[in-house]
Amino acid sequence: MEFLSPATWEEALAAKSARPDAVPIMGGTDVMVELNFDRRRPAALLDLTRVPELREWAPDGDRLRLGAGVPYAVIVDRLADRAPALALASRAVASPQIRNRGSVGGNLGGASPAGDAHPPLLATDAVVELASVRGVRRVPAREFYLGPRRTARSDDELIAAVLLPAPAGPQQFAKIGTRNAMVIAVASFALALDAGRRSAGTGIGSAGPTPLRAPEAEEFLAAEFDWAGGRPPSPAVAQEFGALVAAAARPIDDVRGSAAYRRHALSVLARRTLGWAAADYRREMAACG
Amino acid sequence: MPAQTLTATLHVNGREHALPDLDPRTTLLDALRESLGLTGTKKGCGLGHCGACTVLADGRRILSCMALAALYEGREITTIEGLAPEGGAARPHPLQQAFVERDAFQCGYCTPGQIMSAAGLIDEGRTGSPEEIREFMSGNLCRCGAYANIVAAVADVARTPLVPGAREPEQGRS
Ligand SMILES: Cc1cc2nc3c(=O)[nH]c(=O)nc-3n(C[C@H](O)[C@H](O)[C@H](O)COP(=O)(O)OP(=O)(O)OC[C@H]3O[C@@H](n4cnc5c(N)ncnc54)[C@H](O)[C@@H]3O)c2cc1C
Ligand code: FES
Ligand code: FES
Numbered sequence: 001m002e003f004l005s006p007a008t009w010e011e012a013l014a015a016k017s018a019r020p021d022a023v024p025i026m027g028g029t030d031v032m033v034e035l036n037f038d039r040r041r042p043a044a045l046l047d048l049t050r051v052p053e054l055r056e057w058a059p060d061g062d063r064l065r066l067g068a069g070v071p072y073a074v075i076v077d078r079l080a081d082r083a084p085a086l087a088l089a090s091r092a093v094a095s096p097q098i099r100n101r102g103s104v105g106g107n108l109g110g111a112s113p114a115g116d117a118h119p120p121l122l123a124t125d126a127v128v129e130l131a132s133v134r135g136v137r138r139v140p141a142r143e144f145y146l147g148p149r150r151t152a153r154s155d156d157e158l159i160a161a162v163l164l165p166a167p168a169g170p171q172q173f174a175k176i177g178t179r180n181a182m183v184i185a186v187a188s189f190a191l192a193l194d195a196g197r198r199s200a201g202t203g204i205g206s207a208g209p210t211p212l213r214a215p216e217a218e219e220f221l222a223a224e225f226d227w228a229g230g231r232p233p234s235p236a237v238a239q240e241f242g243a244l245v246a247a248a249a250r251p252i253d254d255v256r257g258s259a260a261y262r263r264h265a266l267s268v269l270a271r272r273t274l275g276w277a278a279a280d281y282r283r284e285m286a287a288c289g
Numbered sequence: 290m291p292a293q294t295l296t297a298t299l300h301v302n303g304r305e306h307a308l309p310d311l312d313p314r315t316t317l318l319d320a321l322r323e324s325l326g327l328t329g330t331k332k333g334c335g336l337g338h339c340g341a342c343t344v345l346a347d348g349r350r351i352l353s354c355m356a357l358a359a360l361y362e363g364r365e366i367t368t369i370e371g372l373a374p375e376g377g378a379a380r381p382h383p384l385q386q387a388f389v390e391r392d393a394f395q396c397g398y399c400t401p402g403q404i405m406s407a408a409g410l411i412d413e414g415r416t417g418s419p420e421e422i423r424e425f426m427s428g429n430l431c432r433c434g435a436y437a438n439i440v441a442a443v444a445d446v447a448r449t450p451l452v453p454g455a456r457e458p459e460q461g462r463s
Contacts, residue, residue: 001293001313001314002293002313003293003295003313003359005359025357025360028355028356028357028360029337029352029355032316032337032354032355032356032357033336033337033355035314035357036316036335036336036354037335037336045313045357047357047359047360049360073349073413094337094428095337095340095427095428095429096350096406096409096410096413096415096425096427096428097337097340097343097350097351097352097355097406097409097428098337098352098355098428100349100350100351100409101351101352101355101356180424180427181424181427182338182427182428
C-alpha cells in the first residue's frame with residue numbers, strides 16, 4: 001500500500017488527480033474500521049491530516065466556511081452560535097474520543113445515510129465545496145447525495161469545506177438510537193426556520209438510501225407557522241407536519257430498526273423539534289422586543 | 290507487490306522512538322504495544338466502540354485503534370505509563386490514586402483507557418455533575434460494570450459534588 005502525505009492543499013489535489021483510487025483519510029474514524037478488519041485494502045492512502053487549511057474556518061460573505069477536517073469537538077465548543085443545528089448534531093456523534101478526530105468532511109466522504117452531519121446540512125441549505133486540479137465547484141448539499149453512498153464528488157475531487165448560511169431563525173436536531181450516547185442513529189431529523197424568508201428547511205437521516213428532505217412538510221410549515229405572532233403550532237399542525245416528514249422517508253427494515261418504527265420515530269422527532277424551534281422563535285421575538 | 294514500508298518517529302511520554310520498516314497500515318495502538326512494548330494501552334475491540342485503547346495526542350483524548358501510527362508523527366502521545374511524572378515512581382497521578390481509593394475497577398482491563406479518557410475529560414471541563422461525567426465518559430465501556438465507582442473517582446479529581454440523592458458509590462471489594 002502506498003502512503004501519500006501531502007503537506008499542502010495543492011499537493012493533496014495533485015496527488016488525488018494522479019491517483020484517483022487513493023483513499024483520503026482525515027479523522028480516520030470510518031477508514032480505520034475498514035482497514036483494521038481488512039474490509040478494504042486500498043492501493044494508496046492519502047493522508048489529509050497535514051493540510052492546515054482543512055482544519056480552518058472563516059466567514060465567507062454572510063456564510064461560514066468550515067474546513068472539511070474541522071473535528072466535531074471544535075464545532076461543538078466554538079461554532080454553536082454560527083452553526084446551531086450542525087453543532088447539536090456534532091454533539092450527538094459517537095463518543096468524545098471520536099468527536100476529537102471525526103469530521104464533517106469524513107461524514108460527507110463516506111456518505112452513510114446515518115451520518116449525523118447530513119440532516120443539518122440539508123435543513124440549512126449548506127453548500128459543499130469540492131476541489132480538484134481542474135478547479136473548485138460548489139454543490140448544494142441538497143444536490144450532493146445521489147444514491148446509497150454515492151455523491152456528486154468525482155474520483156479526482158476532494159471535499160474542501162462546507163458553507164453554512166448564517167442562521168436566520170431557530171435550528172434543531174434530534175436523533176433516536178438504542179442508547180443515549182455513543183450510538184448510530186436509527187432515525188434523525190433536523191429543522192431550520194428562516195424568519196426572514198418565512199421558510200422551513202428539513203433533513204432526514206437513517207431512513208432512506210440517502211439523507212433526505214421533506215419538501216411537502218417544509219411547504220406546509222412555511223404556510224402554517226405563525227411567523228408574525230410566534231404562537232405555538234396547534235396539535236393538528238404539529239401532527240400533520242410529523243406525518244408529512246414520515247411520509248417523505250424511504251426507510252427499510254434492518255438490524256437497527258424496522259421501516260415502520262423509523263417512520264413512527266420520525267414523526268415524533270419532527271413534532272418534538274418543531275415544538276422546541278417554536279419555543280426558541282418566541283424567545284427570540286421577545287428578546288428583540 | 291511488496292508492501293511499502295516507511296520510517297516514522299513517535300514522541301511518546303516525552304521520549305522519541307524511531308520506527309523503521311513501519312507497515313503504513315500499523316495502528317498507533319499496535320505500534321505502542323508491539324514495537325514500543327508499552328502494553329498499558331489495551332485493545333478491546335479495534336472498532337472504536339470500547340475506549341480501552343484511549344491515549345492523549347497533543348493533550349486530547351483519541352482512540353489509538355482508530356489512528357494510523359504514521360499519522361501521529363511529531364505529535365505528543367501520552368499513555369497510561371506516562372500520565373504520572375516518571376511513570377509514577379514517586380507518586381501516582383491523582384486519577385490513578387482516585388481509581389484505587391474508589392475501587393473503580395474489577396478486572397482492570399478497561400482501566401487504563403478509563404483513566405486516560407478521564408484525563409482528557411477533566412481538561413475539557415465537562416465534569417459539572419455526575420450526569421455530565423457519565424455522558425462524557427460514554428466512549429469507555431466496562432464489562433465488569435464498575436461505572437458507579439468510575440464516576441465517583443472522576444468526580445473526586447474534578448471536584449464534582451456527588452449530589453444528594455445520587456447513588457453513593459459502593460464501598461469495599463466485591
Ligand atoms: C464507534 C463509532 C461510532 C460512530 N458513531 C457515529 C455517529 O454517531 N454518527 C455519525 O455520523 N458517524 C458515526 N461514526 C462514523 C464516523 O465517525 C463519522 O462518519 C465521521 O464523520 C468520519 O469522519 P473522519 O474525519 O474520521 O473520516 P475518515 O475516516 O477519515 O474518512 C471517511 C470517508 O471520507 C473520505 N474522506 C475523508 N476526508 C475527505 C475529503 N476531504 N475529501 C474526500 N473524501 C474524504 C474517506 O476516504 C472515507 O471514505 C462512528 C464511527 C465509529 C467507529
Ligand atoms: S480497542 Fe479501540 S475502541 Fe476498542
Ligand atoms: S474493570 Fe473489568 S472491564 Fe472495567
